[in-house]
Amino acid sequence: MATFPQIRTRHFFVFLVCCFLTYSFWIYSVPYFKPNQLTSREQNLVSEGRLVLQKYNCHTCHQIYGLGGYLGPDLTNVYSRRNQNEDYLKAIIHSGVRQMPAFKMSELEMTSLLAFLKNLDATGNADVTKYQPESIGTFTLTK
Amino acid sequence: MKNTGIWFVRIAFVLLIAGLLFGHLASESYNQTTAKDGVMGFLSLRPLHVSCAYLGIISAGIGFVSMILQSRKSTTFGRRLQYIQLALWVLALTGIFHSYFTGNFGGREYWEFDPIWAIPLFLSFIVFLIYFLHQVELKEKWPVYQWMWLTGIIFFIFTFVENYLWVIPYFRAQFITDMTIQWKVNGSLVGAVNQLIYGVAFYLMEKISGNNKTSFQKLSYAFYFLGLFNLMFNWGHHIYLLPTEKYIHYIAYGVSMTEWIILLRIFYKWSGQIKENKQHYFFFPYRFLMAADYWVIINLAMGILMSIPAINLYTHGTHITVGHAMGTTIGINVMIILASAFYFFKPSFKNGKALKFNSTLFWIVQGTLFLFLISLMGMGVHRAIWQAGLSTDSFSQMMDGSKTWSLSFITAGLLLAVSMGYFFVYILVQSWRKNRCPAD
Numbered sequence: 001m002a003t004f005p006q007i008r009t010r011h012f013f014v015f016l017v018c019c020f021l022t023y024s025f026w027i028y029s030v031p032y033f034k035p036n037q038l039t040s041r042e043q044n045l046v047s048e049g050r051l052v053l054q055k056y057n058c059h060t061c062h063q064i065y066g067l068g069g070y071l072g073p074d075l076t077n078v079y080s081r082r083n084q085n086e087d088y089l090k091a092i093i094h095s096g097v098r099q100m101p102a103f104k105m106s107e108l109e110m111t112s113l114l115a116f117l118k119n120l121d122a123t124g125n126a127d128v129t130k131y132q133p134e135s136i137g138t139f140t141l142t143k
Numbered sequence: 144m145k146n147t148g149i150w151f152v153r154i155a156f157v158l159l160i161a162g163l164l165f166g167h168l169a170s171e172s173y174n175q176t177t178a179k180d181g182v183m184g185f186l187s188l189r190p191l192h193v194s195c196a197y198l199g200i201i202s203a204g205i206g207f208v209s210m211i212l213q214s215r216k217s218t219t220f221g222r223r224l225q226y227i228q229l230a231l232w233v234l235a236l237t238g239i240f241h242s243y244f245t246g247n248f249g250g251r252e253y254w255e256f257d258p259i260w261a262i263p264l265f266l267s268f269i270v271f272l273i274y275f276l277h278q279v280e281l282k283e284k285w286p287v288y289q290w291m292w293l294t295g296i297i298f299f300i301f302t303f304v305e306n307y308l309w310v311i312p313y314f315r316a317q318f319i320t321d322m323t324i325q326w327k328v329n330g331s332l333v334g335a336v337n338q339l340i341y342g343v344a345f346y347l348m349e350k351i352s353g354n355n356k357t358s359f360q361k362l363s364y365a366f367y368f369l370g371l372f373n374l375m376f377n378w379g380h381h382i383y384l385l386p387t388e389k390y391i392h393y394i395a396y397g398v399s400m401t402e403w404i405i406l407l408r409i410f411y412k413w414s415g416q417i418k419e420n421k422q423h424y425f426f427f428p429y430r431f432l433m434a435a436d437y438w439v440i441i442n443l444a445m446g447i448l449m450s451i452p453a454i455n456l457y458t459h460g461t462h463i464t465v466g467h468a469m470g471t472t473i474g475i476n477v478m479i480i481l482a483s484a485f486y487f488f489k490p491s492f493k494n495g496k497a498l499k500f501n502s503t504l505f506w507i508v509q510g511t512l513f514l515f516l517i518s519l520m521g522m523g524v525h526r527a528i529w530q531a532g533l534s535t536d537s538f539s540q541m542m543d544g545s546k547t548w549s550l551s552f553i554t555a556g557l558l559l560a561v562s563m564g565y566f567f568v569y570i571l572v573q574s575w576r577k578n579r580c581p582a583d
Binding site: 024 | 173184185186189190248249250251252255285290294305308309312313314315316317318319320321322323324326327364368371372375376381382383384385386388391392393394396451452453454456457459460462465526530531532538539542
């Protein structure tokens, strides 16, 4: 027969697991309650672009919202960094620069990757200088 | 092959040795070559280094837990389960490294291999769970470390499935949610592995002190639940910059701050800790546990500060984060693994010269690890200043500006790899010489 403290440990364990599962499934349901504004074709392209990023292991050197490698610049807002940006990005990817090698991507892969980067750029800002720390220890986007 | 646990430990040390080698090569290529240059470029070396270290730590956790559980009872069913688990693990590792060496990527950060190899890895953990439940007495009161192992196994399985939700288009449909889940997984998986490793550390402390009451004390359970609470809900501190739901950030901030309790308790018990350190100093397994304790203080303090969003804003995406990650994996996890390995394979040195030599190397490991982390901090501060807009340099100029720090990082890393590598090789050799388990 189980002892009293053991029952309490088990109950508390199960309680925390239930809280964790609720929290997890709540996060999974976010796309359901906040559907995307993109067309189905755009959506597919963006989705494929994310896989192209994985296939060429871009995150080994680059970051997105500060998450990833340290060798190259953050890619979050790279799409809007300069005019004629798609041509510029294509050139960099095809021919490489400094430590970045040239990647031989198919036309479809390149289109998908650019669609992903465009969509990524629209999600927010990863420039630290655009944020303001607050007295309670948090920060907000100000600019 | 009577003991499969020992084989997991051997695999772990082979992986950790390979991790040191690939880590050094990656750091060299980081500085001197392009990402695809040479036999293997940075694009392959970084995943190889990370996977060797990560899978090495997981293998060691499985190995030590299996060795301890194996000593409780031996049944044909249990032995079969262990063989199946080991076979699946070896199959997964073979596939993973084949994937890396052939440049067949497709996975995500820390798990860049072809996702097909996640299947045997997952199945291996399912078999491990069955084996665990088969070996423990379900009706008895469990020591806290047994709860930690169960937690580690269950959460590894759950988060590992979560790790591959991205293969379903629904989860890739919204980038922000996808990224939130990705870093929820990365945070919780580390927590799950830590539960396995810290559970082994708890077991060792109980055996070394000879006091098995601590594993049943209410305070021990309270700290276990605090750790579990953080495993479940503090992962959001990885993604403060990501424009996800605000409540995720607030929950992570609030939960992370509960770790102050752990830090304050360490300081409260400080004098007792020093007394205990002096008492067991010459017992090698204890010495590595002692080192892990001190690295816990440094890394916990760093981790708590970095969990404050306003500080995280400036440290995030810099080498300060890498320093924290390296500090916890090498300073805490590897020290516990070495403590466990010495406990199971070579608890003491009868020869005074051997003790002196190994003591010197022990301190070289600690010293070079400290320099290694300082170098990463230097690189991190340099980048943080640039990120905060306090420097007008371009990205390339900023990177060139931290060459001195990266050189110091490579030098300290090489010394650390050589000194720590010695212990890995030594333990590997001892595992064949003294095929025994004090848990028996």
